Amino acid sequence: MASVPRIATATPAIEALSEFSSDVVIGLSHPGQKELPSKYLYDQVGSALFDVICLLPEYGLSRAGMRLLERHAVDVIDRVPGPAVVAELGSGSGQKTRWLLEALARRQRVNYYPIDISSSALFRCQLELAQLEMVSLVGFERAYLDGLHEVALRRRDGEHLLVLFLGSTIGNFDRAAGDQFLREVRAILQEGDTLLLATDLEKPEPMLKVAYDDPPGVTAAFNKNILARINRELGGDFDLEKFEHIVRYDQAERRIEMHLRSKVWQRVTIRKAGFRCYLREGETIWTESSHKYNPEEVVQMGERCGYRCAGQWIDAEWPFAQSLFLAA
Ligand SMILES: C[S@@+](CC[C@H](N)C(=O)[O-])C[C@H]1O[C@@H](n2cnc3c(N)ncnc32)[C@H](O)[C@@H]1O
Secondary structure, three states: OOOOOEEEOOOOHHHHHHHHHHHHHHHHOOOOOEEOOHHHHOOHHHHHHHHHHOOOOOOHHHHHHHHHHHHHHHHHHHOOOOOEEEEEEOOOOOHHHHHHHHHHHOOOOEEEEEEOOOHHHHHHHHHHHOOOOOEEEEEEOOOHHHHHHHHHHHOOOOOEEEEEEOOOHHHHOOHHHHHHHHHHHHHHOOOOOEEEEEEEEOOOHHHHHHHOOOOOOHHHHHHHHHHHHHHHHHOEOOOHHHEEEEEEEEOOOOEEEEEEEEOOOEEEEEHHHOEEEEEOOOOEEEEEEEEOEOHHHHHHHHHHOOEEEEEEEEOOOOOEEEEEEEEO
16 A cells, blocks of 8 residues: 655745745846746746646657656666665656656565655645555655755665656756756765656757747746746736747757746836846846757766766657666
């Protein structure tokens, strides 16, 4: 029988609110290019919209990740030293994790720890996975590394960690920060632990752009929700009608960028932060980056960050890779 799902207590709401407030003020005061950290896209509304994005025909990433795990989960798990506990960074609704947990549960009882800053994502993850036979689930409402530290403290002697970072969420970091993040994960791991890393691969620009700017406008709503969230939680007065969702492909950096472009000159006040700023007509707020990779560079990235590649699987329909790295 699966155990009753639990969520480890979150950061106190007041602390989380003041961190949100200061990150917003810093980002909107940024000289040159205004920015908002992409992690704030995922409140309850944002997480629900992201789940819809994953259903869109234009957003091939999610289905590619699903196909790979459906086909290769057993092969992946065969290469993971056991016994293993599973930690998932930014689990979201955990839909595609099912195949991995089922494959692992065929050889052992599984402790699965999804880590996500979105409580509603964790809730959906629990609905999705907590009833799996031989699987116990405890969710951590934490930032990636804080959560991983806590999971690492729970491991028993002789147990290995299998860390999942799916959905190409690594692509939200710029390349240097991605390396730094993989090193920080490696510092928490022990030799013989593994990391399954998903990365979206380079593909023609039109295919990429429509994946982040779908005709029904779901990704536009997801992007604009960050402003709505500031209004709801921080007393902002953003007028969403005065912004448009913009997607750019930066060829040199090989990344999609999502921005919110101000249609007019406007003043914005964020009451609870005691902050006011101005946006020129055409000025943008940069909300998310999604870097694209080639398969060899993913292997090299892992190797220079302290891992050895133990396998790589690539989807034939939508170029997308899942790479298994062994902490070397
Ligand atoms: C792109 S979604 C991917 C979800 C899922 N892994 C998938 O493959 O569909 C990113 C997830 O990471 C979470 N997230 C974003 N930044 C985070 C952070 N700094 N710490 C923990 N979770 C974070 C979001 O709430 C969201 O659920």
